[in-house]
Amino acid sequence: MIDGTAGVSGRRDADEALLDNPQALAEADPGGMLRHTASAGAQVRESAALAAEANLAVLADDGRPRAVVIAGIGTAGRTGDVLATVAGPRCPVPIIGHRSAGVPGWVGAADVVIAVSASGRSPEALGAAEAAHRRGARLVAVGAPDSQLQSIAEQARAPFIPVPRRAPARASLWALTVPVLLAARSLGLVKVNEADLAETAARLDADADRCRSAAESFVNPAKSLALGLAGSIPIVWGSSPLATVAARRFGDTLSANARYPVVTGALGEAGRGRVGLLDGVFGGLAEGERDIFADPAEDDGEGTRLRLVLLRDGGLNAEDDTDEPLAVEERRADAVQTLAERRGVRCDVVTAEGGSALERLASLIAVPDFASIYLALAHGLDPMAVPAITEMKELSNQ
Ligand SMILES: O=P(O)(O)OC[C@H]1O[C@](O)(CO)[C@@H](O)[C@@H]1O
Helix, strand or coil: CCCCCCCCCCCCCCCHHHHHCHHHHHHHCCCCHHHHHHCHHHHHHHHHHHHHHCCHHHHHHHCCCCCEEEECCCHHHHHHHHHHHHHCCCCCCCEEEECCCCCCCCCCCCCEEEEEECCCCCHHHHHHHHHHHHCCCEEEEEECCCCHHHHHHHHCCCCEEECCCCCCHHHCHHHHHHHHHHHHHHCCCCCCCHHHHHHHHHHHHHHHHHCCCCCCCCCCHHHHHHHHHCCCEEEEEECCHHHHHHHHHHHHHHHHCCCCCCEEEEHHHHCCCHHHHHHCCCCHHHHHHCCCCCCHHHCCCCCCCEEEEEEECCCCCCHHHCCCCHHHHHHHHHHHHHHHHHHCCEEEEEECCCCCHHHHHHHHHHHHHHHHHHHHHHCCCCCCCCHHHHHHHHHHCC
């Protein structure tokens, strides 16, 4: 039942013209999500400096851990996915993301727990930090300074990396991720050097420049991606494990910022099941019935169609970064593009660039991050304030 108290506002149809009006964009984005997102490169540099001040070297004192658990929810949890993919399949210990309170039952003194929370107070991260301390596991904590998480880390005499809180967690992915990577580097689990960090930050800066609000849609990859997605059901598939992390991240931001339903996943897995979506009522069947001369303004929603976004790793990863031959990934990505084309399903492709895994990942995340915000703004939605999240917290007392 809609009783009118939900405070839902916005436009069902995207206002394309608004995206080419920087002043209107600024007014529609009072919290400055575009600005916060543009700070991704600066976040990498700042967090690297903050992590250097924390005593992460102590982590190595007890040698290589049995396993590493990354505990946190939402964006904080995504940092574990980033670590796992940057560490790659040759990582000598399991890296496990844990998204509910506490830690898995097997965690003990041989393990490391990295508790992450942008606010420094998510029950999931706090519960994990306390449990890790109780069980004698090595603990590292990442989050807001002067928070409950910091207190627990101090009680446990564990390294704490303070990440200043200037934006919602989802606009702080890079600030939260870099300390996690550097903690894992101290444990010898991941090869991320200073040049990788600097090049990743530079890549994020360059993409922020290409996606700036003053750059018009025809030269701005994020605006054109947003306009392509407007009114459709996005299907975001990653061609490799690394690209799949970026696909899942796009799912997070499309849902929270633009409030779009979205299907995300790995193309390898999708090819054995979900790819069937392309044949269905929102895929080939809808495209087959589409009147190409119809006025899109009169679309009553019945013509809702899929839009495929394919995030391709581009075959740049080193052979030992992957369990699967690159040629297989590439062939599969070509195949799904052919499938989409045959059915008339439109497809956007973002191809990774850069040398290191971290930079390639950044190149697959940056433009989609901005696209999710432009899509929100085109619909008159404030990408920062998400009433449903607040209401969910109130109703479930979190
Ligand atoms: O990292 P935090 O601040 O603990 O929050 C966890 C998640 O909860 C949210 O704040 C929503 O309540 C998300 O934005 C965030 O990713």
